Amino acid sequence: MRRTSFSLTISEKFYLFILFYFLIQILLRVFLSDSFNLDETEEILWSQKFLWGYNAQPPLYNWCMICFFHIFGYTTFALSLFKNSLLVLGFVFFFKSCRLLLLNEELATVATLSFFLIPEIAWQSQTDRATSVILFSISILTFYVFLKLISTKKLRYYFLCGILFGLGLLSKYNYILFASSLLLSALTIPKFKKVILDRYIILTGIIAFLIILPHSIWFLTHIHEASGTTIGKLQIATHNRIIGMLKGYLSILEESVLFLSPLWLFYLIFIPSGYKDIIKNRVGNLGPCRLSKEIDRNDIANLLENLFFIVYISLIILVTFFRVTHFKSRWFCGFLFLFPVYFFIRLKKEDLKVRRVDWLKRSAIASSILVYILLFGRVYFASHLNKICRPNYPFSEMATILRKKQHFKAHQLVISNDQLIAGNFKVHLKANLAITPRTPALVDRHKYAQILLIWPKNKRVPDNILNLAKLYTNREIKDKKSSILVAPYKYTKRRKYVLNYLIIENN
Numbered sequence: 001m002r003r004t005s006f007s008l009t010i011s012e013k014f015y016l017f018i019l020f021y022f023l024i025q026i027l028l029r030v031f032l033s034d035s036f037n038l039d040e041t042e043e044i045l046w047s048q049k050f051l052w053g054y055n056a057q058p059p060l061y062n063w064c065m066i067c068f069f070h071i072f073g074y075t076t077f078a079l080s081l082f083k084n085s086l087l088v089l090g091f092v093f094f095f096k097s098c099r100l101l102l103l104n105e106e107l108a109t110v111a112t113l114s115f116f117l118i119p120e121i122a123w124q125s126q127t128d129r130a131t132s133v134i135l136f137s138i139s140i141l142t143f144y145v146f147l148k149l150i151s152t153k154k155l156r157y158y159f160l161c162g163i164l165f166g167l168g169l170l171s172k173y174n175y176i177l178f179a180s181s182l183l184l185s186a187l188t189i190p191k192f193k194k195v196i197l198d199r200y201i202i203l204t205g206i207i208a209f210l211i212i213l214p215h216s217i218w219f220l221t222h223i224h225e226a227s228g229t230t231i232g233k234l235q236i237a238t239h240n241r242i243i244g245m246l247k248g249y250l251s252i253l254e255e256s257v258l259f260l261s262p263l264w265l266f267y268l269i270f271i272p273s274g275y276k277d278i279i280k281n282r283v284g285n286l287g288p289c290r291l292s293k294e295i296d297r298n299d300i301a302n303l304l305e306n307l308f309f310i311v312y313i314s315l316i317i318l319v320t321f322f323r324v325t326h327f328k329s330r331w332f333c334g335f336l337f338l339f340p341v342y343f344f345i346r347l348k349k350e351d352l353k354v355r356r357v358d359w360l361k362r363s364a365i366a367s368s369i370l371v372y373i374l375l376f377g378r379v380y381f382a383s384h385l386n387k388i389c390r391p392n393y394p395f396s397e398m399a400t401i402l403r404k405k406q407h408f409k410a411h412q413l414v415i416s417n418d419q420l421i422a423g424n425f426k427v428h429l430k431a432n433l434a435i436t437p438r439t440p441a442l443v444d445r446h447k448y449a450q451i452l453l454i455w456p457k458n459k460r461v462p463d464n465i466l467n468l469a470k471l472y473t474n475r476e477i478k479d480k481k482s483s484i485l486v487a488p489y490k491y492t493k494r495r496k497y498v499l500n501y502l503i504i505e506n507n
Contacts, residue, residue, distance in 0.1 A: 041423025
């Protein structure tokens with residue numbers, strides 16, 4: 001049947017939906033509030049200076065934001081545009097990967113839309129994630145390029161794999177778990193082993209090494225800064241080893257299920273036979289694999305199973321021998337994004353009921369719309385919900401008060417012991433520099449005419465920001481009386497946000 005000029009293919013409909021969906025996300029973020037959340041303020045603070053490394057997270061996201069802030073200014077638009085562009089990239093290339101592996105475009109669409117049934121991707125990526133988003137997108141790009149590599153064996157894909165391996169390691173350190181597991185799992189499949197052991201793989205390694213070299217040097221010379229908070233989050237057991245191991249194993253299971261919830265439940269409701277196919281390890285019978293005539297979908301299913309096996313064995317080793325007792329669900333984003341394609345690739349053709357698949361797709365779309373409603377409602381109806389979220393904080397209103405009543409000028413210095421406060425006042429006061437005790441690398445030698453010390457409600461000036469202020473002035477500030485800054489939260493008049501501040505004239 002000939003296609004009319006106004007008809008769209010399934011792929012075109014999917015691309016338009018994804019572009020439109022994330023465009024609305026950008027507009028919603030920009031117009032709902034000009035206050036920045038915690039991860040956003042971290043990017044604002046670190047983007048003030050280019051460094052080869054910053055803290056316990058690799059620097060790629062910071063470097064990208066330096067470019068975006070330079071083009072669009074320190075705005076919610078710049079932050080939202082970059083983050084949602086990453087999400088569009090991830091969704092599009094996951095769809096393209098699924099098209100190469102699954103029976104048809106309809107299944108590829110459903111598998112990709114399944115991400116809207118994973119709150120860590122659909123919800124948390126919009127509310128408070130940064131480096132996890134870039135990990136998600138680069139991992140998907142890596143998987144797609146790797147599929148092209150094993151199917152074509154072309155030099156350009158070895159080159160692209162090297163670039164992505166390097167960028168992945170600069171996006172989040174746990175990317176190495178995904179990349180190494182992908183390579184090791186490929187070595188277990190005879191068809192893919194030849195590709196991995198080809199001489200061109202040396203080129204891949206050289207390119208990746210050159211990309212990560214400058215940051216690696218910084219890492220080795222700043223090992224405490226680069227690993228301190230990460231090790232703390234892992235919670236290393238120091239007392240009863242057996243109990244610690246049990247807690248670690250339970251944490252792996254619990255966080256894996258939590259990451260995939262409620263996706264696994266929707267799969268169970270609409271396509272319950274899919275789990276039977278996985279458990280019985282049947283060969284999928286959904287038609288030929290579009291990836292290559294030499295590769296069938298059972299090869300890819302085995303590749304994914306081996307990848308999951310290697311990843312979880314690695315996590316068990318961390319628990320058993322390194323006494324790690326705690327994991328977080330967002331850390332699983334770098335490999336469990338593959339679960340939807342694995343689930344559908346193992347399905348038998350007779351288990352695919354069009355009506356049930358259609359209802360699964362509708363559920364995913366409904367979930368995506370629900371995200372809009374919740375993002376808007378949690379901010380706009382904060383007073384009715386009796387729960388304040390970060391977009392409700394009145395930082396721009398407070399900055400206006402400081403400029404008008406206290407004559408605080410632009411292009412000065414802001415010091416706070418709170419990252420959220422420092423980042424927001426950096427933008428809304430148009431300060432030249434904003435620092436906290438946790439950003440010592442940002443300290444400069446410039447002399448500022450005014451210094452704003454600002455901190456959460458507490459009459460006494462905190463010692464840690466007092467010590468920072470002394471680097472910029474010789475004046476005695478310890479006994480000076482602080483002032484109170486008060487403004488109602490956005491979209492509510494009943495509750496007010498209170499800060500203490502002190503302005504130092506440094507003429």
